[in-house]
Structure formats: C-alpha cells, structure tokens
Amino acid sequence: MPGVLHLGAVSSSSEVVVRLSVLPSSFHLVFPFSSKNMKGGGNKNTYPASRNVSSGQQSASARERTFYNKVGRSSPNPDRSCRPPPTLECSQIQTFLKTSEGVSEKRCTRSELHESPFDICKTASPFRLKKPLLEINRGRRKEAERAKNDPLLQYLRPGMVLLKKFISHTDQVAIVKKCRDLGIGCGGFYRPGYRDGAKLHLQMMCLGKNWNPDSRSYEECRSFDNVVPPEIPKEFKKLVDGALHVSRDFLHQSAIDAEEVSIMSPNVCIVNFYNDSGRLGLHQDRDESKESLEKGLPVVSFSIGDSAEFLYSDVRDVDSAEKVILESGDVLIFGGKSRHIFHGVSCIKPKTAPQLLNDDANLRPGRLNLTFRQY
Numbered sequence: 546m547p548g549v550l551h552l553g554a555v556s557s558s559s560e561v562v563v564r565l566s567v568l569p570s571s572f573h574l575v576f577p578f579s580s581k582n583m584k585g586g587g588n589k590n591t592y593p594a595s596r597n598v599s600s601g602q603q604s605a606s607a608r609e610r611t612f613y614n615k616v617g618r619s620s621p622n623p624d625r626s627c628r629p630p631p632t633l634e635c636s637q638i639q640t641f642l643k644t645s646e647g648v649s650e651k652r653c654t655r656s657e658l659h660e661s662p663f664d665i666c667k668t669a670s671p672f673r674l675k676k677p678l679l680e681i682n683r684g685r686r687k688e689a690e691r692a693k694n695d696p697l698l699q700y701l702r703p704g705m706v707l708l709k710k711f712i713s714h715t716d717q718v719a720i721v722k723k724c725r726d727l728g729i730g731c732g733g734f735y736r737p738g739y740r741d742g743a744k745l746h747l748q749m750m751c752l753g754k755n756w757n758p759d760s761r762s763y764e765e766c767r768s769f770d771n772v773v774p775p776e777i778p779k780e781f782k783k784l785v786d787g788a789l790h791v792s793r794d795f796l797h798q799s800a801i802d803a804e805e806v807s808i809m810s811p812n813v814c815i816v817n818f819y820n821d822s823g824r825l826g827l828h829q830d831r832d833e834s835k836e837s838l839e840k841g842l843p844v845v846s847f848s849i850g851d852s853a854e855f856l857y858s859d860v861r862d863v864d865s866a867e868k869v870i871l872e873s874g875d876v877l878i879f880g881g882k883s884r885h886i887f888h889g890v891s892c893i894k895p896k897t898a899p900q901l902l903n904d905d906a907n908l909r910p911g912r913l914n915l916t917f918r919q920y
C-alpha cells in the first residue's frame with residue numbers, strides 16, 4: 546500500500562536489524578512561474594500565470610498551483626550511508642548495527658545522532674479546534690492590507706533582488722511537507738555546533754552536499770554520522786530557476802544589467818529551521834568553490850512560515866547593517882557584487898506566518914529557510 550510504513554525488528558544481544566519499507570510515490574509536476582510572461586514594469590501586484598512545466602503549456606489559472614499533487618505521501622529517505630546509494634528510488638532502508646567487534650554492515654543509521662529527528666511539523670491533534678471564520682478572515686484582511694503597497698519586485702542593491710510572495714501558497718505547503726519528510730529521515734535536521742560546544746540557534750539539514758559549520762567546508766557525507774545528504778528535489782530547482790529568470794527580467798525591464806544576477810544550477814541547499822528564539826549571526830557565504838565565488842553565482846533564499854528580520858551589510862557590523870523583513874513566500878537573491886555581503890537573521894517575528902499556511906502545512910511556530918547555491 547503506497548505510503549505505508551512496514552517496520553520489522555529483530556534483536557539479539559549483538560545485533561539489531563531494522564527494516565523499513567515504503568513504496569515510492571510518483572509526482573505530477575506543475576509550476577506557477579514563468580520568466581517569459583514577466584513584465585517588470587507591468588502589474589506590480591501579480592506574478593505571471595502558471596505553466597505546466599512537464600508539458601511546457603500555459604495553464605489557465607494562475608498562482609495557486611502545486612508542484613506535487615501527492616504531498617504528504619512521504620517516502621522516507623533512501624540509503625544514505627557514505628557509499629553510492631543503490632538507487633534513488635530505493636524502497637527500503639536497512640540498518641544493521643553490531644555492538645561487537647567486526648561490524649560487517651553499517652548503513653544509513655540514526656543511532657549516532659544522539660537525539661530523535663527534529664520534526665518541523667506539529668504533531669497533528671485529532672482535537673484541533675478550528676478558528677472562527679471571522680478571526681481567519683480578519684487575519685487574511687490584515688495580511689492583504691500590509692502587502693498592498695509592497696512592490697513585488699525589489700532591487701535592494703547591486704546583485705541583490707527581493708521577490709515578494711514569489712512562492713505560491715500551495716508550493717509553500719509542498720516545500721514544508723517535503724522538508725519535513727526529508728528532515729525526519731536519514732541526513733535530516735540536527736542542531737549544528739562547533740568543536741568548542743557552542744551551538745547554532747537553529748536546526749539544519751543539508752541537501753546535495755553537507756556543509757560542516759566547524760570546518761567551514763562542504764563534504765560528501767556528514768562527518769558525524771557518515772550519512773550522504775539527500776539530493777535537492779528537482780521541484781525545488783525549478784522554483785530557483787524561475788526566481789532567477791524573473792529577477793533577471795525585472796532587472797532588464799528596469800534598465801539594470803541582468804548579469805548582476807547570473808543563472809546558476811544549485812547543487813547544494815542548506816535548510817534551516819528557526820523557532821521563535823532562533824537567529825543567525827552576521828556571516829558571509831564563502832565556502833562554495835573558488836570558481837563559483839569568483840563568478841558571483843547567486844545564493845537564492847526561500848522563506849516560509851514566520852517572518853524574519855534579515856540584516857545585510859558590506860561589513861560585519863550589526864548596528865550599521867541594512868534591515869529587510871523576509872515574509873513567507875519571499876525569495877531573496879544575492880549574487881554578483883552582493884555575493885560576499887555579511888548577512889544574518891537578527892530575530893524571528895512570532896505568529897506572523899499566514900494563517901492558511903498554519904492550517905495547511907502544520908508547520909511548527911517558526912521559520913523555514915532554504916538557501917540554494919552552486920558549489
């Protein structure tokens with residue numbers, strides 16, 4: 546039965562064998578954004594119509610399209626031991642742990658994480674009280690009012706563009722669900738720290754390659770548990786590509802050199818989850834390859850959930866840093882002359898996530914952020 550987890554466990558004093566098997570699910574892909582339709586100087590408050598990516602056809606209805614039609618049918622991660630996984634469609638995860646000498650098999654395991662996987666979604670309660678319609682509508686009106694005068698496309702500085710509300714509601718829900726599934730599996734969320742014991746104020750998961758905060762370098766598998774990070778879902782890559790094209794069109798329409806934002810193909814993504822007290826100090830993203838950094842290939846950042854106060858500056862100085870609020874659905878791009886900016890998250894603004902997202906994605910209070918890079 547699709548999506549059903551079979552768990553069998555056999556245990557002896559020297560060995561534990563756990564087998565999980567889940568049938569993979571298939572996806573039908575539909576994406577909402579097409580750079581081709583983007584008129585930078587046109588309607589400031591709408592993005593272009595949806596496009597069915599798989600067929601390349603224009604679709605009639607705009608915005609509210611999803612890139613999964615089967616969200617929530619989770620397929621736990623395939624084998625991610627530090628060896629080539631047998632197949633990405635792998636439907637089984639096997640863990641062999643031996644407590645005695647002579648370990649012959651040691652594959653995808655969580656045993657070394659020392660903590661249970663972090664779930665970015667709330668546990669569904671069968672007794673969840675529905676908010677009164679009046680209250681829901683009041684929330685929506687407030688959100689719409691606030692967004693009314695916000696230009697959808699904002700040029701923040703050379704190489705830095707903000708696409709407000711770029712990710713549709715249904716795509717945000719799908720991203721949350723995908724990150725949740727990956728996050729509770731092998732290579733999922735953990736609280737990163739440094740050798741001296743200091744911890745970052747967030748939960749992190751890497752896709753593509755692992756970023757090691759202590760050595761400030763990328764590695765093929767996580768040094769603390771030998772797990773190969775999950776791949777970046779191709780649906781995420783399509784959204785990144787759409788965002789890059791829309792921002793280049795916008796620059797072009799605004800008589801700014803589109804090359805300030807280069808096209809790149811992400812092969813690394815750092816997924817951060819911040820709770821209400823989460824934050825991230827000012828830093829530069831400078832651990833990608835020399836070639837990528839020299840070309841100024843952009844970082845593309847997705848925000849979902851509660852809003853964040855995002856700081857950026859040419860120097861590492863919180864007091865003089867510029868400030869921008871990143872809201873759910875926003876995409877921030879910084880490349881070219883802004884590729885080396887110092888940036889960070891000074892605070893999360895509690896209870897600012899759209900009510901509809903809370904209802905449909907069941908995200909914990911906090912903020913999900915994905916930053917895509919080309920190593």
Ligand SMILES: O=C(O)CCC(=O)C(=O)O
Binds near residue numbers: 830846855914
């Ligand atoms: O959460 C954010 O907006 C920034 C994340 C970030 O800078 C990073 O992961 O390097």
Ligand SMILES: [Fe+2]
Binds near residue numbers: 828
């Ligand atoms: Fe960063």
